[in-house]
Amino acid sequence: MTSQSEIMSVSNLFAGYGETEILHGINLNVNDGEIVCVIGPNGAGKSTVLKAILGQINIRDGSINLADQDIVNTPTTEIIKKGISYVPQTNNVFVSLTVEENLEMGAWVNPEYTQKKLREMYELFPDLSEKRKQPAGSLSGGQRQMVAMAKALMVNAKILLLDEPTAGLSPKYRSEIFSTIKTINNNGVPILMVEQNAKQALGVSDRGYILVDGANRHTGSGIDLINDKEVARMFLGSRE
Amino acid sequence: MWDSFGFEFVNYYFVPGLVLGCIYALGAIGITLTFGILRFANFAHGEIMMTGAFLTWTFLELSKLIFGFYFHPLIACIPSIFIAIAIALSVDRFFYKPFRDSPTIMIVMASFGMMLIIRSLVQVIWGPNQITFVKGIAKPNGILRDLSGSFDMMLLVPSKHVFIILGTVIIMLAFNYMLTKTRIGKAMRAVSDSPDLAKVTGIDVEQVIRATWYVGGFCAVMAGVFMAMDTQFIMSTMGFRMLLPMFAAAILGGIGRPFGAVLGGLVIGFAEELSAYPWFGNGPLLSPGYKSGVAFSILVVMLIFRPSGILKGRVF
Secondary structure: OOOOHHEEEEEEEEEEEEEEEEEEEEEEEEEOOOOOEEEOOOOOOOOOOOOOHOOOEEEEEEEEEEOEEOOOOOOOHHHOOOOOEEEOOOOOEEEEEEEHHHHHHHHOOHHHHHHHHHHHHHHOOHHHHOOOOHHHHHOOOHHHHHHHHHHHHHOOEEEEEEEEOOOOOOOHHHHHHHHHHHHHHHHOEEEEOOOOOOHHHHHHEEEEEEEEEEEEEEEHHHHHHHHHHHHHHHHHOOOO | OOOOHHHHHHHHHHHHHHHHHHHHHHHHHHHHHHHHHHOOOOHHHHHHHHHHHHHHHHHHHHHHHHHHHOOOOHHHHEEOOOOOOOHHHHHHHHHHHHHOOOOHHHHHHHHHHHHHHHHHHHHHHHHHOOOOOOOOOEEEEEHHHHHHHHOOOOOOHHHHHHHHHHHHHHHHHHHHHHHHOOOOHHHHHHHOHHHHHHHOOOOOOHHHHHHHHHHHHHHHHHHHHHHHHHHHOOOOOOHHHHHHHHHHHHHHHHHOOHHHHHHHHHHHHHHHHHHHOOOOOOOOOOOHHHHHHHHHHHHHHHHHHOOOOOOOOOOO
C-alpha cells in the first residue's frame, strides 16, 4: 500500500478521560479498501481509540488524519460531515423510531441523497426493507446491528468505524454480521473495527492491531496474526 | 336518556375535566420535551406560560386602545407566542447552555432561579395582583345548546371551552404531524431517545434544542392563554400552581414521550375534576380544595410503582 491510498492515520496518540490517560502513543492506519481490526484484552483502550477519532475525549498529543486532513479538536458533527461513520457497541439505534426513520436520521448531514441511499440500503439489507415501518426497539439484537450499520452507511462514508459489532450476539448472527461487514467493504467502504471475537474478526480483516494497556503490541496482516503462536496463545484463546 | 345524572356529570365534571386536561397536556408537552432532550426538569416552564398569558392580556388591552374593540384572545396571543419563544431561547442561550455539560443539578437550579426571576419581573411590570383577563359571564355556546337540546340532551358548554378543546385538538394534530412526518420532528424524537447517539449520527443537536424551545414555548403560551380563558383571570403565581400537575402529567405519560404527556395531561385533568364528583352519596368524593392533592398522589404512586410512565419513558 502506498501513502496515497491511506484513508485514515492515527499517529502517536495520547488521549483519555479527564485526568486519566488511557492511550499512550497509539499508531494505526487504514488504507483504501481495507478492513482493519483492533483487538486486545478488556481495558486495552480499543473503544477509546474510536472515541478519540470521533472527537469525544481529550486528546493530549498526536494527530488523527482523515484523507490527509488533521481532524484533532474538530467537533463530532463536523467529523461525521467529513465522512467518518460510526456504529457504537450498544444503544446504536433510536429505539422509538421506525427502521426507516433511523435510516433517515443517518442521512442527516446530506439529506439530498436520502431516497437514493434508502434504496441502496434496502438492497444491501433486504430484511430491513420488510421491517421498515417497525420500531427499531422491537427488533432482535442482530437486526438492530443491521439497522445501526445501514444508518451509518446513509452518508457517503469515507470510512466506517465499528465498535464491537458482534458483542452479545449468537454465533449465527455473529457470522452473519461478519459476512455483512465483508459485503460492505466489497462495496468500497474501508472499515476500522474494534472486536472481542478476535479470531473471527482477524479472519475477515486485511490487517490487525493488538493493543495492550493503551499501546501497540502487535501489528500484522489478519492471517499472520492468527498464525502467530504468541498472539494465538495470549489473545486468541489457543492452548498450543 | 339524558337524565339529571348525565346532564350534571357531563356539563359540570366531564367537560371541565377535559378542558383542564387539554391545558395540562399542552403544558406537559414542553416539560417532557425539555426533560427528554435537554435532560432536566425545567421549573421555569410554568413562568413562560404565565408570561404568555400576561403578554396576551396586554395585547388585548392594546387592541381595545388602538382599534376600539377587544381582539379574540387567540388572535392577541400570536405576538405573545413570538415574544415567549424569544424569552425561552434567550434563557437557554445565557442561563442553561453554559451548564449543558455540568451535573444536572446545576441546570435544574438555574431553571429554579429563572422561575423566580421571570415571576419577579412579571410582578414588577404588571403588579402582584390578580387581573381580569376577559370580562363578563361565559354563556353556553348557542349552537351546541340548540343542537343537543333538540335531541333531549342539553349541552351547556361555554364557547371558551369549545375554543380550548378544538384549539388543543388542532395543536395536537399539528404536533403529531411534526413529530412523525418532518425531519426536525423525527430528530427531536431521536435526540430524546439518545442524545449521544444523535451526536455521533451527525444530527445537529443544537438545532434540535432550538426547535424544542420553539415547540415548548408555543405550547406553553397556548396553555397559559387557555388557562386564562378558562378562569378569566391571570396572576403571577398561575404558572407555579400549574407546575405540579404538569410534571405529574409528564411523568404519568412517560418522560420524553410527547404523546404520553398528552395522555397524562388528560388523565390528570379528568382525575382532578372527577375527584370532586359525588360518586357516593350527595357530597363530593373529595373537597375541590384537594384537587391539587390528586395530581400529587398520582405523581407519587407513578414514581413508586411505574416510574417509566404509561408509555415507558426514561427513568432518571
